Amino acid sequence: MEIATKDSLNPLKQDVKKGTLRYVHNVFPHKGYIWNYGAIPQTWEDPNHKDSDTGCCGDNDPIDICDIGNQVCSQGEIIKVKVLGTLALIDEGETDWKVIVINTEDPEAGDFNNIDDVKRLKPGYLEATVDWFRRYKIPDGKPENEFAFNGDFKDRDFAIQTVKSTHEFWKALISNKSNAGELNCMNTSVSDSPFCCSAADAEAVVKSAGAFGPEEPIPSSVNKWFYYEN
Numbered sequence: 001m002e003i004a005t006k007d008s009l010n011p012l013k014q015d016v017k018k019g020t021l022r023y024v025h026n027v028f029p030h031k032g033y034i035w036n037y038g039a040i041p042q043t044w045e046d047p048n049h050k051d052s053d054t055g056c057c058g059d060n061d062p063i064d065i066c067d068i069g070n071q072v073c074s075q076g077e078i079i080k081v082k083v084l085g086t087l088a089l090i091d092e093g094e095t096d097w098k099v100i101v102i103n104t105e106d107p108e109a110g111d112f113n114n115i116d117d118v119k120r121l122k123p124g125y126l127e128a129t130v131d132w133f134r135r136y137k138i139p140d141g142k143p144e145n146e147f148a149f150n151g152d153f154k155d156r157d158f159a160i161q162t163v164k165s166t167h168e169f170w171k172a173l174i175s176n177k178s179n180a181g182e183l184n185c186m187n188t189s190v191s192d193s194p195f196c197c198s199a200a201d202a203e204a205v206v207k208s209a210g211a212f213g214p215e216e217p218i219p220s221s222v223n224k225w226f227y228y229e230n
Contacts, residue, residue, distance in 0.1 A: 037066060
């Protein structure tokens, strides 16, 4: 599932690749996603800004999060999270931050306040996270992803500053002070944005999408495993 940033009102949609629905590959030993994977609203990794730490520009998307809580979230669910740290993925030459968080309603949330707590209380989880992001595109014929900081996680303060900076990039975007390119900034909630639309205009966009059709069957390939040497 992706935020369709080029569509009006940025709906959540299943990603399509070469005309077919896209599913995440199972790269042994990881079955699907190993956390709740989502994004922080009102953030933007500016593709025209070269990050001083990674040396790469942003990936033109909201900043991603990996929620390490115990509850499996539903698609589109909105949760409040506590920031713990971040991983600097370099995805095809672009900076793609992965912020490690925990749902504030998780019964163990009080035990997690920084990235070192994850290392201590969930041993192996961060290493598995690096391994997941390094290899998840290999089944598509792409090379392993790389990381800034040698794949080390940065702490909570660094991560919060990263979130704040990407929020500033978003504010410039939504106020038309940065070039949006193909992004669709139409919205209903930022009243001083030149892209803010009326409720009637938003309703028209929703109605134009049409009714839901029947679900497509899930292909058997979704359960295929891929194996690679470390």
